[in-house]
Amino acid sequence: MAAVKSHEEHAVIVETGHYALVLALALAIVQGLAPLVGAIRRDGELMAMAQPAAVMQFLLVAFSFGALTYSYVTSDFSVTNVFENSHSLKPLIYKISGVWGNHEGSMLLWVLILAAFGATVALFSRGMPDDLRALVLAVQSWIAAAFLLFVLLTSNPFARLDPAPIDGRDLNPLLQDPGLAIHPPLLYIGYVGFSITFSFALAALISGRIDAAWARYIRPWTLGAWVFLTLGIAMGSYWAYYTLGWGGFWFWDPVENASLLPWLAGTALLHSAAVMEKRDALKIWTIFLAILAFSLSLLGTFLVRSGVLTSVHSFASDPQRGIFILAILVFFIGGSLALFAFRASALKPGGIFAPVSREGALVLNNLLLTTSCATVFIGTLYPLALEAVTGEKISVGAPFFNLTFGPLFIPILLAMPIGQMLAWKRGDLLGAAQRLVLATALGVVGTLVLYALRGGDVVPAVLAGLAIYLTIGSFVEIAGRLSGAPSASAVLARALGLPRSAWGAAFAHAGVGLTLFGLAATGWGVERIVSVKPGEAVSAGPYEVVIMSIAPREGPNYNELVAHTQIREGGRVIAEIDPSRRSFTTRTMVRTEAGIVTLGLGQVYMNIADVRVDGAIDLRLYWKPYVALIWIGALVMALGGLLSMSDRRLRIGIAKRAAAHVQTAAAE
Amino acid sequence: MIWASFAFMTGAVVLAVLWPLGRARASSVRAPDVAFYHSQLEEIQRDLSLGLLTPEDAEAAKTEAGRRLLQNADGGETKSGSRTAVRLAAVFALVVIPAFSLSLYSRIGSPDAPDLPLQARAAEREGNAELMSAIGKIEQHLAANPDDGRGWEIIGPVYMKLGRYEEAARAFANASRVLGDSAERLVAQGESLVYAAQERVTPEAAELFEKALELREGNPVAYFYLALAREQMGDRDGALDAFSNLARGTPPDAPWQAAVRARIVALGGRIEAIESVQNAIPSEQQAMIRAMVDQLAGKLEQNGQDAEGWARLIRSYTVLRAQDLAKAALGKARAALAKDADGLKRINTLADELGLKG
Structure with a gap:
């Protein structure tokens, strides 16, 4: 991977990154087969191939991701992906976050995290039986191979443009935001983290060996994935809260549900694995939950990435990507469940226990969590299925979920x-x-x-x-x-x-x-929609909101109208906020920037809904007590x-x- | 140079995979189990001291852990692999990794495309700055003189080239507003809208293309996008027909042939059928087209309630320079559509357009 930059004027970092990705796929195929054969034949040498392969695979994908990032940072518009999602004037942080702010790049990030998990297992699993590690890495590599193939054949971020345009089309303004810069990586670490528990589950099914030690091996991975998924969901919800301008933080939107589903299954898995580790019980159920958690992560990826959510019809008319992910979905979920059905009976059953006990309570937790997971699942997929079959568009919204969940x-x-x-x-x-x-x-x-x-x-x-x-x-x-x-x-x-x-x-x-x-x-919140001019004051809960000025301001790749505002309590100024309305030149899109100030645990939230001809602005104003909690x-x-x-x-x-x-x- | 670094990377990967082979590996799978058993005993002791377990339960838990250890005793040892299996794996890795990567990369990669960071494109950027200031001047001029149709017509394609598709569409619409509709302007506006909508033919764009076809029969670009619209609406057969017609009806070296053929292949159609027509001598081609037109005429004889079909037939006769047949078809169409006011209107407009009397 060295010797790339020898001719400064003919640097080929982008293409080298492209080749690294292809090489990673070839390696993944070998890593998916040799250790598997090794584990079945108890051949130590073949099993040992898995570790260096997993580390190498990570290095290749990381190099590839680095090459794409490099092309974003240097505004290399000969790369189609950069042209479509970047702009020379965009701030550096959004040039970098633009790498995963689009379909192709985000799938590359997905694969990068997958490879990183594989390498971590390879490097930090000294205390694990050789055959278990070999099987886990082999299964992990099947997933990597499927997604690498998907990226290279249908969503290649390294496609080139000739002649190269002189400037790009900029990133969707909604995504030019620090929250969305970190939200996808967090969420993906969560999603993909469950791939490891999935690989462990399949490894157990293949080898037929499953015991309390197995539950301990998966525990840090489940916990890690759960932590990141929790943070990712929270981050996404906070982003929606301050960007969409409605003051809402959870909309029971299919994209949100897609992240909640693996979280619920993962939470159940965390608890059932605890029972398995302590009491050697619930083995088969734990395996099933491990399969379920990752299957729901895959489903989430499918829902978000195939375009099936925007419209079932647009999916049907340009189905290449969607069909590919669907095939991956069917292969891994169907395959793992078939393996589960076929092999679960071969596993040694665990102990029995009293209903009133820690483990009994954890079983109750599992039942309720999986049932609520099923509820969200139905509420999310039923409208899609209905639209696909009858063409009727219905929306299952908050009332359904509030009443069932x-x-x-x-x-x-x-x-x-x-x-x-x-x-x-x-x-x-x-x-x-x-x-x-x-x-x-x-x-x-x-x-x-x-x-x-x-x-x-x-x-x-x-x-x-x-x-x-x-x-x-x-x-x-x-x-x-x-x-x-x-x-x-x-x-x-x-x-x-x-x-x-x-x-x-x-x-x-x-x-x-x-x-x-x-x-x-x-x-207990307060919501007001008011029309105000500079110098006017409105009340929001216990506070008084005074508009000091409304003036235009220029940003790097946008112009904005800013309402400089003071928050007062009993006549004293306690905070100042600048809600604004930004017009992005390249995409000719407008995005509002809410003004938010946290007072105690509550927040005053202000959004410019509209600008009137006479210079007044329509404000959406909220006082939300304890919302930060x-x-x-x-x-x-x-x-x-x-x-x-x-x-x-x-x-x-x-x-x-x-x-x-x-x-x-x-x-x- | 690039191939050298590819070779180097490939070599590194193959080595990494082969490295563990040939190193004797005999270890016990069971060591971790034993270690786990001991850590579990420690934990039971801890739970006992914290009062999480009663002494009797702790004793029972210890027995249970011990039983589990024995239960898993059938784990067995790993052995150093058989030489054949290891050799097979080595050959597999040695062959599969380079062959697969190089052949896939040569299909999808662009080895001849160097990096093109913006910094290295100073000259182009300067040119771009000049272009931008020129555009700025035209924009100012047009803001002051919105009725300068030529100005709109000049800036439209510039916007297109810069990827500012919405603005391009607006410019072409303004040009049409001032200079009147022309097939070229309508098509250009429609195409800008298609690009603006991520290459989807929106209803608005489709309407423009239809209008363009009314103005100029057989405009291939308009025809192409209308076929694409059918495809995007899920009418695969209709789209395939339309694309095939376009491929057959226009010269084989026309610039759009490649795109059209790509669509035909994507829709599962066959290129050979088209090529056989294109290679045929003109009179034969005429005959084939004639046969197709006759087929349409036959269909309309049986069921005349199809204004669209009649319009197509009349057009086809005009294109084939068979004025008499066109006039006869017009008469039949009027008779068949007597009860269909809309259809009749459509036919009459067409007749006016084509200059058919009678």
């Missing part, structure tokens, strides 16, 4: 703290309930106080009370362990001594509580996942160290 999720929320209180093997339901008395009481008091203070509908207050119970209840188990310590330093010592996974569970569950509180609080909750959930990942037993090389420990113990 809501009732399924409330029992999960209620049961979450109780499940945490139950012991493994045999739980004491009454005892658990008793220890939650305080949290329950605070929840009820919270409901009454908030209802008395805020008035209005009763639902927000009840949900907020549930959120309080959930957030506090998440920490009751840990509080119980710390209480009774004689001194503050003893409390600290005990806190540090607790397994990180216990802290992780507490934080992740509390994060759900915080998000729920933020969601409940939307019921929605995303803070997601961050806390992710933090919980990370804490759990850092648990001692999951650290890389643990098996090796444990073995060494045993040897020294034996020597003594």
Whole structure:
């Protein structure tokens, strides 16, 4: 890969990147076959081919991705993809994020992350049985081969233009945004992270060997994928919130649902894998969930990337890409489920357990999560199926999901703290309930106080009370362990001594509580649509909003009209915001930039809906109390996942160290 | 130079794959299981000290973990591979990786295209700056004199070339507004709209193409986009017919032939059928066209409620310079469409256009 730039005037980085991608495909084919044969024949040499191949594959795809990025940064418009999605005047950060701000580049990013996961398994899996690792890397390589083929044949980012245009067509202004610069990578790391658990599941089915150790190997991957998916969904929702200008953050849009589906399945997987690891039970179910989580990730990719969502008809008239992804979908989902049906019976069944126990509670969690996942699935795909069959366009919106998803999720929320209180093997339901008395009481008091203070509908207050119970209840188990310590330093010592996974569970569950509180609080928000001129003031909840000036301003590749605004409380200026309306010259598109200021946990949100001839502007103005908790909750959930990942037993090389420990113990 | 670096990369990849082969590898698959068992025992002890497990349950859990370890004891050892399997894998990697990559890349790659960063294109950029200032001047002029049809007509293609398709469409529309409709202007406007819509023939564009065809029979560009519109609406057979007609009815060296043939192939049609027509001597070609027209006439004899069909027939006769037949068809059409006011109107307009009386 060196010696590329020897002639400065004839540099061929782009084409070298193109070739690297082709080479990665060839390598993926070999990596998909040799280690598989090796694992079946128990041939150590063939199995060992997987590791260097996986690392090499990552290097090739990374080089290729780097070459595409290079062509974006240098505005090389001889690359069709750069011409279509970039512009010489675009700020550097959006030149870079433009790489994945389009179909071809985002699929290349998908493959890059896939290869990165494969290389990580190859490099950091010393403590894993050789045959399991070889099989995992082989399956991972099948996925890579399918997607590389897709990229090269239908969505090649390295297609060239001759003669090269002198400037590009710019990136869709909606995507020229820091939020969208990081949202796709986060989401893709989440999606693609489940490819590893999928590969582990298939490896288990092929080898017929599955045990509690298997559940431990997949745990860091599941947790990692889950953390990134959580962050990716939160980021996407915040982006929609501040970009689309309606103050909404979740629209039950198919694209959003496509990311929620693997999240729900992944959450279920996380919990069932915990049961499997501790109790050697739920094996077959865990395998199924691992297949399901990645299948839903693939489905999400298909929905977003095939164009089937924009219109079933546009999909049908230009079906090449869609058909290709559909074929990938059918091959991997169908193939894995067939393998599952064929081999699941060969797996040794696990233990049985009592219904009232930690594992029993986790089974309940699994049932409710998969059912709610099915609900979202139906709500998302039914309209598509109907349109394809009858041509009738219906939209399944928020009311459907609120009525079906809501009732399924409330029992999960209620049961979450109780499940945490139950012991493994045999739980004491009454005892658990008793220890939650305080949290329950605070929840009820919270409901009454908030209802008395805020008035209005009763639902927000009840949900907020549930959120309080959930957030506090998440920490009751840990509080119980710390209480009774004689001194503050003893409390600290005990806190540090607790397994990180216990802290992780507490934080992740509390994060759900915080998000729920933020969601409940939307019921207390204020929304106004007003027409204002400079110097005029309007009220938004407890604050006064004063328009100081409305003036044009010039950006690098846009012109904008800015409404400079002060937020005052009791006559005192506490914040200033600049909502604006941007016109992008190249794409002749307009995008509004909401002005948002966070005050406490609430936000004042302002968007210029329209500009009038007489110089007045129509403002969409919101006061949203506690709204920041929605995303803070997601961050806390992710933090919980990370804490759990850092648990001692999951650290890389643990098996090796444990073995060494045993040897020294034996020597003594 | 580029091939040398490709060869180098390919070599590195093949080496990476072959590297583990031939290194003796005999290890126990079971070591990790044992290690896992011990870490599990530690964990049970920890859960016990935290009160997550009762002493009896902890004892039971330990027994269970031990039983699991024994259960998995059939794992067995790996062996160093058989020489044939390893040799086979080596040959496979050595052959498949270079052969596959080089043949695929030579199909889809552009090895002769060097990088073209904007910085290296100073001269072009200067030219571009000049062009931009010239465009600016014309734009100012047109803003002041919006009725300068020639000006609009000059700037339209410039916009097209720069990829500013919406503006191009607007320029052509203005040109038509001032100078009146012409087939060329309508087609240019329609084409700009198609490009602006990511190469989809929008209804608005289709209307322009139809209008252009009314003004000038057989404008190949308009005909092409209308065929594409059919394809995009899912009418594969109709599109295939239309593309085939276009391929047959225009000279084989016409600039659009390649695009048309690509569509025909994409729709599953056969090129040979077209070529046999194009290679035929003109009189034979005439005869073939005649046969097709006769077929259409026969169809209309049986079912006359088809204004579109009649219009096509009358046009075809005119194109074949068979004025008498055209007039006769016109009479028949009027009789057949007596009850169809719209159809009748369409036929009469056509007759006016073609200068047919009677």
